[in-house]
Amino acid sequence: MSESLSSVPHYEQQYLNLMRQIWEQGDERIDRTGVGTRSVFGAQLRFDLSDGRMPLLTTKRVFWKTATRELLWFLTGDTNIRALCAQGVEIWTDWPLDRYRKASGDDISRTDFSARIVDDAAFAAQWGDLGPVYGKQWVNWPIYEPAGDGLFRQRASGVNQVADVVQSLRINPGSRRHIVEGWNVAEIDQMALPPCHKTYQFHVAGNRLNGVLYQRSCDVALGLPFNLWGAALFIRMLAQQCDLESGELVWMGGDTHLYLNHADLVQAQIEREPAGDPRLVITRRPDSIFGYRIEDFEVTGYAPQGHLSAPVAV
Known part of the structure; x- marks a missing residue:
């Protein structure tokens, strides 16, 4: 018995x-950022989440609290980085920072930019907003209604897809419509970055909840470890x-890639066991899915190997 268990990868x-396959066999191409990638199409990974298991990578440190804070921020519907920067979460800062530098000519550091976002509400309102990204679509997908003379106006509140999924899972678990979608075609051009982890679908089998995440574009080295944690x-x-x-958790990737300037990270990580x-x-069950706090989550048994870093392509 112990022999068969030890043979399970x-x-x-x-x-x-997957990382090795992309690096050794992926199609090399020029991408939006100009950095260049190696890419495969149509990848799949599967992870058992029973008994508290999570797909938390051990071959490098993954800052799961940062990823958790991001998910909780999505659930608020907020699209401004101010709340994230106030918690020391900088994973969305590069896009507003790049926009500010290009518009102002001010070569401000990311640290100083984030501090100003936190300290100056007017500055944050002008430069910290990302457009209608994930959270906006998840909990406030816009609804338009006739306003006369062939015009339409947007309702004050839109569709809360997350609340709807909670309700549908409770009253109609066999439904094939347990979906949270981020790809709002009409608003893509207003977003700092169109949603990469775009579609979530959930499936109840007996008393078990399974989930699929489809990702149209995936940075395997830097983004995927966070995406797996967030989806789980x-x-x-x-x-x-x-x-x-x-x-x-079933994860599916469309354009699944590694950036060419991530070579050192890739080579180091695929050599680790x-x-x-x-x-x-x-640790706590709040009254709704929107009531969780970072203090409600505890991870045990996590002893990752050394941190590996690489530049983010903006």
Whole structure:
């Protein structure tokens, strides 16, 4: 029995295999950023989330609290980086910073830009907004209604897709419409970055909640570790709110790529051996999925190998 168990590959091995496949066999191409990538199309990864398991990478440190703060921010519907910067979360800062530098000619550092975003509400309102990105679409997808003379006006409040999914999971678990969608075609041009992790679908089998994340574009080295954590956490939170057990996360990638300037990270990481079995405990059940706080999440058994860094392509 112990022999067969030891022969089961570590859950992270499929991530490393994907990384190796892209680096060794991917199509090399020029991308939007000008950096260049190696890319494959139509990747899939699967992770068991039962008994608190999470797809938290061990071959490098993943800052799961940062990824958690991002998901909680999405659920507020906020699209300004001010709340993130106030928590020390800088994963969205590069896009507003780039826009500010180009418009003003001020070569301000990211640290100083973030500090000003936090300290100056007017500056944050002008330069910190990302447009109608993830959270806006998740909890306030716009609705338009006739206003006369062939014109339409936007309602004050739109569709809360997340609240609707919670309700549908509770009253109609067999539905094939448990979907949260971020790709609002009419508003793509207003977004700092069109949604990469664009479509979530959920499926109830018995008392287990499974989830699929389809990602149109995926930076495997820097983005995917966060995306896997966020998607798994989303499933865990929905399961708790709907009195279900967590089942499986299925991740699917469209353009799944590694940036050419990530060579050092890739080579170092694929040489490492994954180990460990991190688990997540949600210590409190709030009244709604919108009531979670960072203090509600505890990870045990996580002993990652050394941090690996690489530049973000903006």
